[in-house]
Amino acid sequence: MIYNSDIETMQLPDLRKLQNQRLQALLIRLQQTVPFYKNQWDAAGIDIAEISGVEDLHKVPFTKKTDLRDHYPYGLFAKPMGDIRRIHASSGTTGKPTVVGYTQNDLNLFDEVVARSLCCAGAQPEMTLHNAYGYGLFTGGLGMHGGATKLGMAVIPVSGGMTERQLTILQDFKPQVICCTPSYALTLGECCRDRGIDPHDLSVKYAVLGAEPWTEVVRQQVEEHLKVDAPNIYGLSEIIGPGVSQEEVTEKGTGSHIWEDHFFPEVVHKDTGEPLPNGEEGVLVFTTLTKEAFPLIRYWTNDICSIYYDSGSRRSHIKMSTIKGRADEMLIIRGVNLFHTQVEALFTEFDEVSANYQLLVDREGNMDKVTVLVEPQPSFQDLNAAQLATKLSLVIKSTIGLSMQVIVKDPGTIPRSEGGKLARIVDRR
């Protein structure tokens, strides 16, 4: 089912026209309401009358996370506080959190894009959603909740954590759809197996997973452990929250549709900021075309991916590839650029390897050294750990071009953080 067929299948020339109209109105509004943008454009000598459409956007400066922090908490809001109906904030692992606000129209827009995303992921009205994203300042919980309600689903607001309770709810409340992070879906799958719960006895058909980078390895394991289809959902609080883009459940592996009537994407070079042609990998940048309270022009997400049109798809909107990682997460090891997801992707060839792994980065003398810790699948009882480590090391060397020591650990022994998350990179240099 397509939630908003007129928009989601709109022909590209019409979509461009809509984007251009929306962009021009937005630029005029921001020039009048947000001093940051007026000052930035004046300083760069930009006359917004000359930005006639999205193809001119590259002339406008980026907005970066530091700009949001410099105007903490409400300095970039384009509406008075009396018009704001909700405030969220991103986790703020470094420094102060990033604060975002929504008018009632923004919340309606949030519901719309999440409803589109859920449909694209396989959900339908009258199904039940087990919502295991955190409720609170994080946009995941309330964001998915609003969109599912708009779609006509029954929402179970489980929120994160308390895995035992989640398993009881999955067994007894019989939801057809679950949404959570991919790592939590893995945890749920492992717990089902440990407790002898047969996933065939659960009614879950679709697991809508996102909020962190993940790969086909994790997808395969979640789909196998929970007997579900697991399409990707992507988003970030600055742009709206979850529902910026969504993978179609029948087109898994081909990328996620960006709802570009609202969020106009560009991909730019991570060092020079130059726009890159479709299909090339770089930093994803968004302009929110319709948001009222907290619009952003050319927001530098720091997420690395490519964007491209897929003529074989049912929907016309542009797709983005899976996120390789954040630009600031890229390791440079002996001159080679490395994302942890590149190592993870190699595990697909090894049934005996789980998605629980960690890269330890050390410096010995002048040399960077990477050690890969990896846990095997517990079902592989008589595994020869040393042999597996050698095989993995060889594949890494021949594919990525770097020598790494691989250590196969016992299942469950790589340290997890509080929420059960595994830090993929521990940089000890």
Ligand code: ADP
């Ligand atoms: P933060 O993590 O910065 O506090 P958010 O909670 O808004 O803020 O998280 C947004 C970020 O999470 C994105 O910029 C991206 O790096 C990551 N993310 C979200 N969804 C996905 C996804 N499906 N795949 C990969 N990364 C994702």
